[in-house]
Amino acid sequence: MDGNSKYPRWVGVVLSLFVPGSAQFLSGRKGGGFLWFVVLSLVPFAGYGVAIVPREASVHAMYAINFILLPLLFITMLCASYRPVRRLRLRGRIGFVAVFLSLTVGTALLRGFLPSSPFRVPAGAMEPTLRGTTTSREKTQGSSMEWFWHGKKQVEFRASASGSVSQLRMSRNDIKFSVGDVPHKLPAYCMGSFWPTQELKEGDVIWSGTVQAGDLILVDRLSYLFRDPRRGDIVVFSTDGISHKQVRPGSVYVKRIVGLPGETIRINPPHLVVDGRTIRKPIPFRTLDYENAGQLATPDDYIELGKHDYLVFGDNTGKNQSLDGRYFGAIPRSCIIGRVNTIYWPFSRIRVVE
Structure with missing residues (x-):
């Protein structure tokens, strides 16, 4: 096999970004590639499986598995993927795309079978037990730690055009309107304190405040x-x-x-x-x-x-x-x-x- 029959090492990393373990599989280590594929596919199930137990420790274990262990395993797999990979012919390329699409669709379908799944509380109907998304005009520090620990962040929306405000439509999910002929959209949480003016200039603040994210x-x-x-x-x-x-x-x-x-x-x-x-x-x-x-x-x-x-x-x-x-x-x-x-x-x- 001559040198041109293999891709450069970095191609193996790119392929493994899309299909975990593919570089190992295509370089001849089929068992190792298959093992990486299985492990990285099942670890999220383990994380959400642990979280099914109603204990605070279970939530911390889920964080450890899904946000520490899984990234570490993925990075390790990518490092091990830096290797020469044989070039794919047309049939091999079609097969790789088919595996990638099957993995994408399969992952989406399997989410419905997770032992536990995440859900965001949208509104305040379950207060004080569960907190929904709320807003205020007060300013917060807006740091990433404030967002991580308390779910608070400073948000600001500005007009991207000048002109009259028209075609205002409000729904449960968002607020849509036009400034001149340019469409604009705000999240639904702005609804309680959004007062559209008749005229806006490009760069004008449409809405600003602190968002307290729902649980x-x-x-x-x-x-x-x-x-x-x-x-x-x-x-x-x-x-x-x-x-x-x-x-x-x-x-x-x-x-x-x-x-x-x-x-x-x-x-x-x-x-x-x-x-x-x-x-x-x-x-x-x-x-x-x-x-x-x-x-x-x-x-x-x-x-x-x-x-x-x-x-x-x-x-x-x-x-x-x-x-x-x-x-x-x-x-x-x-x-x-x-x-x-x-x-x-x-x-x-x-x-x-x-």
Whole structure:
């Protein structure tokens, strides 16, 4: 085999960036290449598998595995990939692209089978248990450590053109408008304190302030394979089984289970009443206050659950704070994705969720 039959050493590193272990495999060490591929594919599963245990130590172990061990292994693999790799013919190139695409698609599909998965709390419906994204006009230091530890950062948006503000459209995800003929977009968290002016000049500050990021939580996807959801569990669920004009299909909500199949639920402020009994267990129900609203507008109103239905409320049921089961009624068991067990970011808020 002549010298031109091999790629330069750096090509092996590039190939391994896309498919771990490919440099070793193509240089003749097929066993080593396959081992690297398997290890680097499975380590994230190990990290999220450890995090399924509702302990603060489990979250720290997940950080150690996914953010320390995994990068170290990946760097080691890349260093070992600095080797001559035989040149790929057309069939080999097609095969490499096919493996890369299969790996990309397979990884996306396998995320749905992780024992636990991350989820960001979008709003304040679960306050004070879970913190949603909030904003203020106050300034913060804006350092990277402030963001890492407390989830706070200073944000500023400026106009990228001059002209009149028009075509203002607000949705749950963002605020869209045009300045002159140039489209602009702001995140939804700006909505509460965004006042568009009629005219803007290029460089004008449209919005600035401090963003307090919502909690990142870990969702246990395995527990409900072995047991039914219980009262007091905080769950993440799909809205596909809900028919309500304010609930968008295909979204994911996080709420606390307050009603189980076959029960009749009322609210006698501030207490939850189930089948005529005031609920004080588990522990969160001793301090949570519930307000009448929606289908439970008065203490006499009730919701009766079917044999596969669950009722969910936010922990913050103050006026217009939580779009929950008081408005859209019961959710079917099939919509529940998993149980929330821990907050894993910001770092200062790592804790077990009750």
